[in-house]
Amino acid sequence: MPPVEARSPNTQALQGISAKGLRVDRGGRAIVRGVDFDLRAGEALLVLGRNGAGKSTLLRALAGFLPLREGEVQLDGGAEETSLAEQAHYVGHADGLKAALTALENLQFWARMLKCASATALSPEGALEQVGLARLGDFPVGYLSAGQKRRVALARLFVAPRPIWLLDEPATALDVGSQQKFAEAMAAHRAGGGFILAATHAPLGLVGAKELRLDARRARDVGGAA
Amino acid sequence: MSSPLLALFGRELRIARSVGGGGAMGVVFFLILVSLTPFAIGPDLNLLSRIGPAILWIAALLSTLLGLDRLFQADADDGSLDLFVMSSTPLELVVLTKCAAHWTLTALPLIAAAPLLGLTLGMEPAALAGVAASLLAGTPALTLLGAIGAGLTAGLRRGGLLMAVLILPLTTPVLIFGVASASAASGGTVPFHTPFLILCGLSLMAVAGAPFAAAAALRAREA
Numbered sequence: 001m002p003p004v005e006a007r008s009p010n011t012q013a014l015q016g017i018s019a020k021g022l023r024v025d026r027g028g029r030a031i032v033r034g035v036d037f038d039l040r041a042g043e044a045l046l047v048l049g050r051n052g053a054g055k056s057t058l059l060r061a062l063a064g065f066l067p068l069r070e071g072e073v074q075l076d077g078g079a080e081e082t083s084l085a086e087q088a089h090y091v092g093h094a095d096g097l098k099a100a101l102t103a104l105e106n107l108q109f110w111a112r113m114l115k116c117a118s119a120t121a122l123s124p125e126g127a128l129e130q131v132g133l134a135r136l137g138d139f140p141v142g143y144l145s146a147g148q149k150r151r152v153a154l155a156r157l158f159v160a161p162r163p164i165w166l167l168d169e170p171a172t173a174l175d176v177g178s179q180q181k182f183a184e185a186m187a188a189h190r191a192g193g194g195f196i197l198a199a200t201h202a203p204l205g206l207v208g209a210k211e212l213r214l215d216a217r218r219a220r221d222v223g224g225a226a
Numbered sequence: 227m228s229s230p231l232l233a234l235f236g237r238e239l240r241i242a243r244s245v246g247g248g249g250a251m252g253v254v255f256f257l258i259l260v261s262l263t264p265f266a267i268g269p270d271l272n273l274l275s276r277i278g279p280a281i282l283w284i285a286a287l288l289s290t291l292l293g294l295d296r297l298f299q300a301d302a303d304d305g306s307l308d309l310f311v312m313s314s315t316p317l318e319l320v321v322l323t324k325c326a327a328h329w330t331l332t333a334l335p336l337i338a339a340a341p342l343l344g345l346t347l348g349m350e351p352a353a354l355a356g357v358a359a360s361l362l363a364g365t366p367a368l369t370l371l372g373a374i375g376a377g378l379t380a381g382l383r384r385g386g387l388l389m390a391v392l393i394l395p396l397t398t399p400v401l402i403f404g405v406a407s408a409s410a411a412s413g414g415t416v417p418f419h420t421p422f423l424i425l426c427g428l429s430l431m432a433v434a435g436a437p438f439a440a441a442a443a444l445r446a447r448e449a
Contacts, residue, residue, distance in 0.1 A: 026448075
């Protein structure tokens with residue numbers, strides 16, 4: 001029987017994220033400007049745009065790697081005194097895995113580093129099974145293919161559950177079956193009240209997601225006028 | 227130490243031990259530097275035993291800095307650093323833990339090897355003990371100062387040389403008081419504890435200040 005406190009009380013759950021007038025600069029130029037969005041629990045936001053439109057920049061700013069030049073992000077509910085970054089997972093172009101360690105060692109490390117007392121957290125072994133790599137757990141990551149590495153990186157989402165997933169081209173190098181599995185995992189995450197913000201060119205299978213279109217030229221024009 | 231930091235410490239040790247981790251490189255480099263010196267200076271045992279502490283200290287300084295440029299570079303390349311920045315564990319503590327692991331891997335073997343190598347330079351027992359004690363007190367400062375340079379150059383290709391150029395001038399006080407306390411151990415006009423306590427103070431200052439500087443440098447990496 002699971003312990004009673006396994007269910008987090010509703011007051012703790014994150015209810016919404018709203019951003020107003022976000023502007024992010026890189027190298028003194030406005031890359032992203034005037035971005036607004038409003039997400040409630042269970043919703044997903046697809047960040048679309050051409051190469052260089054600032055999709056990755058926006059996600060990296062939300063994750064706290066780049067400072068917001070203007071605007072603010074407000075969280076509704078959620079654990080007190082925690083920033084968006086501390087409640088978010090970021091999956092970017094780099095997988096955050098050490099080639100010399102095995103897939104299991106990598107995941108065990110991140111499970112402890114991102115310490116999480118949630119009852120829904122999968123064990124590292126369970127997370128590897130979730131992404132279909134249970135047999136390769138004791139294999140050094142350096143020998144895995146690009147798609148398999150990406151699946152180990154995605155398994156990190158399950159060992160330390162966090163309400164917000166910031167995904168930058170998460171389906172890169174994934175085969176069709178894994179994309180399907182990942183779409184199911186994202187749907188389950190949203191059904192549990194999670195948030196997904198994804199930048200992508202390929203369809204991710206997010207049903208009913210909001211769309212945010214970034215336009216590189218507009219951001220630069222407005223940035224130059226200011 | 228809490229569980230995330232222990233996990234990080236364990237990971238660093240495991241990576242260094244694996245193939246290509248370069249865990250033993252520092253001490254091997256140290257050994258080569260020290261054994262090359264007599265070939266350059268000649269077999270004058272009196273001279274060698276007099277400048278022995280200085281040779282050991284310079285070799286220790288260089289071999290400590292040798293692996294330090296990779297301290298954050300590897301994590302920056304594979305994206306781990308981004309996840310450290312995001313985690314609820316303060317980045318300053320992550321820096322301090324990584325420095326502790328690096329010190330354990332490179333400086334500790336070096337301190338153990340120093341008295342043996344000092345023997346080949348004809349140093350007296352008291353001087354050997356002095357060198358080991360001064361290295362034990364001084365190498366934390368070297369590692370932590372180097373961490374600032376490693377943080378500043380983490381985003382750059384070929385940042386290793388730039389890091390050495392930035393950091394070597396800052397290590398001057400450590401070198402002065404390190405060699406002074408090692409020499410004072412085998413006699414001289416200065417009592418051993420005067421330079422030794424200053425050396426300990428330098429290390430403590432580095433422990434208190436360097437993690438903040440290195441963490442700030444890592445956060446400003448992209449902006």
